[in-house]
Amino acid sequence: MPPLKSERGTLRLGQSTWFNKLLHSLFPPDTEFTVVLEYPKPTPPQSCGPISFLEVFIGTRPVFILELNARADLMYESLRQAADEVIRARLGGLASRCPIPTVHAVSAMGTRLRFYHLDTTDVAGEIAPLSIPRHPTRVTETAPKERWDCDVLDADGEARLRAVVDAIKEACENVADA
Structure with a gap:
């Protein structure tokens, strides 16, 4: 993995750059994979949402998506909930275009x-x-902080990310003319 040159509390732009480099090292440019960095449409300052998305394509078809949020968002239930809802919506939208049995x-x-x-x-599917479904009248924590359960800078987090990447690459070996 590329070395992280700043402290864990990376700047917003720095985080996108670092993860972009990371995905390019896992899905090199000289392969059939393409990594695309996408910034969401501008939103009002009081709204919440991801910093950016990185999508990995084989040919023109998506096989992986990474949603980037600020580290500080982890402290707030509303921002974790929003991140969870956004990634679920993106996954649902990509599923019909994904050429492999599992989109990650x-x-x-x-x-x-x-x-x-x-x-x-x-x-x-x-x-x-x-x-976690919301209760109609009670406060429900639908996106507990503990669900972001590993750190990409730790051995476990790196291993889990690499396992997903390896599964994607293996599944893509059987993809004809994406």
């Missing part, structure tokens, strides 16, 4: 990671991990 996604809050996946062969 990661929500990053700083360097903390939460992993998601969806079976693209099942039109009624559920995104895992399952979402």
